[in-house]
Amino acid sequence: MKAEYIVEYAKITNLIREKNKFLIVSHIYPDGDAIGSVLGLLNLLLRLGKTASAYIADRIPRQFQYLPNIELIKTALDRKPEVEATFILDSSNIERVGSASKFISSPIVNIDHHPDNSLFADINLVDSTASSTSEIVFNILKYFPLDKDTVSALYYGLLSDTGGFMYGNTNKLTFKTALEMLEYGISPAEIAYKLFYSTPYDTMRLYIEVASSVKIDIDAKIAWCIVPLKIMESDNFQNNTSPLLDMLLRIEEADTIILFKEHKDKYRVSLRSKTRDVGSVARALGGGGHRGASAFDLLDKEESAIIDTVNKIKVMLGGEPWTE
Numbered sequence: 323m324k325a326e327y328i329v330e331y332a333k334i335t336n337l338i339r340e341k342n343k344f345l346i347v348s349h350i351y352p353d354g355d356a357i358g359s360v361l362g363l364l365n366l367l368l369r370l371g372k373t374a375s376a377y378i379a380d381r382i383p384r385q386f387q388y389l390p391n392i393e394l395i396k397t398a399l400d401r402k403p404e405v406e407a408t409f410i411l412d413s414s415n416i417e418r419v420g421s422a423s424k425f426i427s428s429p430i431v432n433i434d435h436h437p438d439n440s441l442f443a444d445i446n447l448v449d450s451t452a453s454s455t456s457e458i459v460f461n462i463l464k465y466f467p468l469d470k471d472t473v474s475a476l477y478y479g480l481l482s483d484t485g486g487f488m489y490g491n492t493n494k495l496t497f498k499t500a501l502e503m504l505e506y507g508i509s510p511a512e513i514a515y516k517l518f519y520s521t522p523y524d525t526m527r528l529y530i531e532v533a534s535s536v537k538i539d540i541d542a543k544i545a546w547c548i549v550p551l552k553i554m555e556s557d558n559f560q561n562n563t564s565p566l567l568d569m570l571l572r573i574e575e576a577d578t579i580i581l582f583k584e585h586k587d588k589y590r591v592s593l594r595s596k597t598r599d600v601g602s603v604a605r606a607l608g609g610g611g612h613r614g615a616s617a618f619d620l621l622d623k624e625e626s627a628i629i630d631t632v633n634k635i636k637v638m639l640g641g642e643p644w645t646e
Contacts, residue, residue, distance in 0.1 A: 363409060364395070385562050411434070412435075432446045436612065539636070
């Protein structure tokens with residue numbers, strides 16, 4: 323536990339002990355850290371005999387379906403639950419949770435590691451030096467009786483957000499936390515296999531189809547491509563672009579990846595980089611995120627808007643506009 327966050331840690335642990343009814347939410351377009359942190363906290367609260375529910379206002383990608391108790395995360399609510407506190411995990415602002423914001427009740431606890439978090443809650447535990455929200459949640463929950471399933475979910479979140487300990491957000495405390503997690507008898511090899519090497523054949527075919535359309539500017543070391551709406555809405559794809567982004571990052575000649583994910587009313591643009599600060603780029607374009615991984619929305623769906631956006635990003639990263 324970092325000394326500068328002792329007060330927040332104490333407030334949250336006391337809240338867990340004193341309250342009995344909880345709601346846990348996280349951001350739309352859920353990734354491994356969102357799922358892992360939500361599921362870990364939910365499992366612990368239920369283990370303590372609390373009344374707790376988890377809600378993510380988006381579909382849960384098939385990739386996460388093997389996690390214990392994943393079926394307890396709801397993707398639809400018909401009424402506002404009666405709760406005594408709400409946890410919002412891995413979300414830099416309240417808008418990121420989508421329609422889940424309608425079901426939130428105070429007091430609100432905000433646990434996150436994004437550097438652009440707006441500190442919107444009654445209790446804000448935001449540590450931008452942490453590798454993941456799952457790492458922060460584990461360092462809160464380890465003072466309670468944890469079981470293997472709970473810790474496995476949190477390890478999954480940590481492993482996902484660090485790219486298997488390869489991303490720049492991996493640090494000494496990341497490995498220390500992972501080592502503590504191993505003491506609970508989790509299987510790191512099995513979790514890594516499920517996370518990185520369990521893509522269904524039909525999903526892999528879609529990744530290959532998208533990757534085959536990639537464009538690259540060798541001089542600027544930037545590659546980009548589009549995920550069409552029909553693929554985004556496919557049952558075999560399920561809006562799960564993390565493995566695709568990891569695949570594209572393997573391109574030797576590309577330092578930065580731009581992925582345009584088509585939705586009915588916009589493009590959701592994901593940025594990944596090996597060395598550049600794409601977090602500041604996303605913030606300049608109305609989004610947010612980390613130095614190496616970020617996203618923003620592009621509301622203009624004209625084809626010319628994609629090239630314009632690529633050129634804006636190139637200039638922000640110190641390059642020259644691209645021409646076909």
